[in-house]
Amino acid sequence: MTKKIASLVFTLIVMIVLYTFYKGLKIEVNYNTSDLINKKIESFSIKSFNENSLFSEEDLKKNNFSLINFWASWCVPCRLEHENLMKLKELSNLKIIGVNYKDIKKNASEYLVDLGNPYNVLLIDTDGKQSVNFGIYGIPESILINSELMVLKKYIGPLMDKDLLEIKKEINK
Amino acid sequence: MKNLFFTNIILLIFFSSLDANEVKINENEIFKNLRCLVCQGQSVAESNSDFAQTLKLVVRDKINEGNSQKEIYEFLAEKYGAWILYDPIFDGKNSILWLSPYIFLILGGLLLFFFILRRN
Numbered sequence: 001m002t003k004k005i006a007s008l009v010f011t012l013i014v015m016i017v018l019y020t021f022y023k024g025l026k027i028e029v030n031y032n033t034s035d036l037i038n039k040k041i042e043s044f045s046i047k048s049f050n051e052n053s054l055f056s057e058e059d060l061k062k063n064n065f066s067l068i069n070f071w072a073s074w075c076v077p078c079r080l081e082h083e084n085l086m087k088l089k090e091l092s093n094l095k096i097i098g099v100n101y102k103d104i105k106k107n108a109s110e111y112l113v114d115l116g117n118p119y120n121v122l123l124i125d126t127d128g129k130q131s132v133n134f135g136i137y138g139i140p141e142s143i144l145i146n147s148e149l150m151v152l153k154k155y156i157g158p159l160m161d162k163d164l165l166e167i168k169k170e171i172n173k
Numbered sequence: 174m175k176n177l178f179f180t181n182i183i184l185l186i187f188f189s190s191l192d193a194n195e196v197k198i199n200e201n202e203i204f205k206n207l208r209c210l211v212c213q214g215q216s217v218a219e220s221n222s223d224f225a226q227t228l229k230l231v232v233r234d235k236i237n238e239g240n241s242q243k244e245i246y247e248f249l250a251e252k253y254g255a256w257i258l259y260d261p262i263f264d265g266k267n268s269i270l271w272l273s274p275y276i277f278l279i280l281g282g283l284l285l286f287f288f289i290l291r292r293n
Contacts, residue, residue, distance in 0.1 A: 035254035128227040135252040137210045137224050
């Protein structure tokens, strides 16, 4: 009788261990943005690119929708999305906030002269510290937020055509 | 003799848990507990990547602002998810993971206790 119980318990333990391993195989271990979606952006203040002023969450509240885009002139994938950012500029209820990330100011200015400036507001984050407030870990990254400062979408990597459609859909809801 | 042995074990558990809550902040200890999200299996302490450098700056700032180790972890976990911490903060989702060793310890202790009691 005791032997039977012991073997039953042993089988049960083996099954639990195997099940745990099996579940472990399916766990998503790559960084994803799900933790930020539907959360409010906290207070921040980032330096303006051209003027000697600060831009904060209060300024974002004035816009129906804002797309905060982190970019740099040294970032090759940023060039890929630039055309799409120019297309987004035409949308009336969306303001694009560009945060120039760890860049040389002169290079950044030249980049915008060459490719066009899609940004309604241009900010600068020289040491990258501000990017942490937005959960940025590489550029380009873009965050779509509404006037209540709620994060609606976050895009890691260049904005593709399908992302453009998604943004348009989101702001026309 | 037996009592002394159990008292020592209890004291050991007590002091090891005290150590974990130590107030003094060591920035390297924090860096070691942060996963470099853009690296393969490296902590922020080991990595020289752009992301790790930025996080180091932010953690130093937070320490200077008077934030506790726990507050820094909570801030980063909120921004990047609990995945950024090698030693995750206790919450509802991982409570079983945190509590199961203690449950097994108590169960094992009880089992041993009754086993010894029966033998005597």
